[in-house]
Amino acid sequence: MSLVEISQHDEVIYSILDKPPPEPPKTPRYESKLERELKERKIPQLRLTFGYAETPLKTPDKFLRKGEGIGQPRKKSDHKCVVSSNLPPVPERPPPGKKPEKPKINFKVVNIKKAIKTKGKPVEPRLVDTRDGHIKKIKGSGEVPEYCLRPDFGKMPAYLVKRNRRIQRELEKIKHAEENRESLCKQVSEEERQKLLEDLKHNWQLMQKAFLQLPMLTDTIPKILKKTKMEQELRQLEKDIALIESNPFIYIYD
Template identity: 30%
Template structure:
């Protein structure tokens, strides 16, 4: 910005040659003069070395972006109900799911006594140990089965990832737990006892249809009881009359 000075009544004063800001909608003669705007050059993002394989790497990365995603187990058709699982015909546990380790035989103890007269044996212990290790281990290490759950290549064993269905090899797989069976049994016994009590209560509260013999015996008993009570009542009245006359 260029600053000039102009002569005023109070002396020299700075004068800014920058074009004044004009709001839109206002009429001004300066708006009629065209202005040539020159945009500044855009700097490059990276001015260092760029490999000639960069475009190919970008295409391959975009192409293989979703190749390591997992969508769960593949859908399989249902089996026929007649082909049910029979005894001793289930899925056996594969060898890669076995977590137990076989203990290797221990090596012979180190001899405590030194060799006599500094005599050395002719046995080549290096070759002997190499041969024993090769025979014990057998084939080389197997390929590790795992899953990559990150775009940066984070590897995790398949058994610990949750995608390996190792729970189906448990002896109690597909069986109802014991505590649920115990609860069902308790509920069944409680319901039976309640039904039995309700049935007895209803039978106790309803009227019973008597036969002719029972009906006659009941009437005879009621009459007998009424006669006995009436006799006691009359005897009590006679006693009360005699006491009144004596007075």
């Protein structure tokens, strides 16, 4: 058995393997000629930023002066002041005159006269009910009758008098309306009575003719019900005709 010692060699395994086929070249990307012209003609602009990190302060000599602030805009008006030479003259100032003298009043005399004519305050009646001098007003204490001496004692209150008068007027209106109310009963004239009687007889004839045309054999329920109904209507017409013929005077209520 022999050993082969290889200390130096430049053999690479990747060179032995087959290499993949090369990728086909890509087609050139479409580029508009107009876009290229616009880029060439574009004016360079300053880049916009978020502003200063800290707002720089103005120098002391650049303070806000009068008339430099933001004021309210003046409203424009279409009014034009027309100045003509035919204006009236300015009225002259009246000449200074003496002020009217105020009458001199002696307030002392006036106060003395008022004090003489003023009546004294009436003394309120009081009651001393203890030896220590406890004072109690008589008015409202119940010691002297007051309520029974009032001018309106035992009289009906004014609101009850007004209510009774209003109720009396309503009752009189109702009584007057009942007395002058027209009668609801009305007498039927002879012409209307004869016309009503003729109409009832005509209806009876039509009903009698329809009844006679019914089949003789009533073997079904509808036939029986129809015949029974027509018999009831004929009886009712006969009753109405007999009632009108037996009563020459007929009254009706509206």
